[in-house]
Each structure stands twice: as C-alpha cells, then as structure tokens.
Amino acid sequence: MALRVFLVEDSAAQCAYLTQILTTEAKAVIVGVAATETQAVSWLDRHPGQWDIALVDLFLSEGTGVGVIRHCQNRRPEQSILVMTNHARNDHLLHHCERLGVDAVYHKATELDSLIAYCKSMAARMPRCAA
Template sequence: MPTASATTRRARPPRGPLSIFMVEDEPLVQDSLRVVLGGFLGAEVVGSAHSETEAISWLQAHDDAWRLAVVDLFLQQGTGLGVLSWLAPMKNGRTVIALTNAATRANRAQCLQLGADAVFDKSEEINEFLSFCESRSMGLPAAQPPATSRATGRV
C-alpha cells in the first residue's frame, strides 16, 4: 500500500475537543477568549501568537494541531491579513475566522477573499462568533453560513 510523502501529506484535524489556534496581540483579549471558548465550547487553545511572523512559525511547526484559527487583523508585527493569506492553501477543511475591531465592509471582503470562512466584529458580534465556533465544534461543514449576514459581509 503506497504511503504519502512529506510533500503530499495533508493535515488531518485532530479529534476530540475543538482545537483552536489564536492570533491576537492583546493579552487581555487572548485570555478572555481562552476562558470563553473553553467554558462555552469545551474548546482548547492549542497555540497562540502575537505577530504575523510568530503565527506563521507556529503554524509551520504544528500543521496538524488545530481545527479552527481565530485571527485578529492588527498585530504587534505584520497583519492578520498576512496570516490569512499564508493559511489559505493550508486549510485542508479546517476553519479560519477573522475576529477584529475593524470589521468594515472592505476588511470583511478582503478577509473572505483571502480565505477566511467568516469575519466577526469583536465588540458587536461576539455571540455570533461563539455560535459559529460552536457549529464547527459539532462538526457542521465549513460551508454552513453563520447566523447573520454581517459576519460574512453578504448583504
């Protein structure tokens, strides 16, 4: 039986609790999200980064450790857009969400174009964000639309 080479191997999302990788440069926001995602979903934040470079390095080293990535757009170094762009060809059925305070129509469109499955405003759409994460933790397909059209930028 043939085996896949390292270059053709596809990441397999881990089984069990929803494993989340978080790109967020504000420690208080990162801590709050850990508590809420863990308590509400039983999810586990398996890694986090404060910058674009740190995020990409972690993702390269832990390709098969996460099922959902939460990416802020404004970071200490680089941008979440750079992370989204890097992640696009690496998703392999996993979910990528942009969670930002800058959820303008233009930013939403750009995030979706770069491969985000949904975009949420941190201050106004946290309940929709949690509902979307919950649907992923239950194994619903990534094509399942979020509860509100604002999350996707669709009108």
C-alpha cells in the same frame, strides 16, 4: 475530540478573555497562541494539521493578520479561518477577507456570541472518539 483553536491576538487581556470564553462556552482547546505575524507563521509551519480553527486578529503589534491568513492558503478543507477585529465592519474589509478565503469575520465587541455559535456548530460536526 475537542475543537482545537489557534489564537492570534496581540492584546494579552483580549487573549485571556477569548481563551476563557472559548474553553468554557465552546468547549474548545487552545492549542497555540501567537501575538505577532512571525510567531503565528512559525507556529503554523510547525503544526500544520494540529488545529481546526485559526482565530486571527487583523491588526497586530508586529505584522498583520492578513499575512497570517495568506500563510494558511493551503490549509485542509476542514480547517477554518475566522477573523476578529475591533474596527468597524465595512464592505471593503469583508470583501478582502472573502478573497483571502476567510470563513467568517466577527467584531470583537459586538459579535462574540456569533463567534461562539460558529465554534459550537463546528465542534458538533467533529468526529467523536468511541468510549
């Protein structure tokens, strides 16, 4: 079973790049994409158990990633919330994400390798279908 990623990103170029790298490097399947908080919340409501990772940009053109993360508070234990940002990492941001139950925070420009490693690790723990 492939790792299912729901991507919340308002930059079309960044979305395309993340889709390409996640599908080729982590062998993930992008099951949904949203550019705004409203779109993301709507998708999550319609597909509650159909994702393994929600990869959420904190700063969106409409709404915020924080609103999306809050909407995921009742997710299944095996579902992960990952945050990505272009903003400098700081203790306040990390602490806030931790309080919201985020599993990891990555800087878009400098930590994509760590993001891919997390996804690969999660995919390796997923059950395989018998052939």
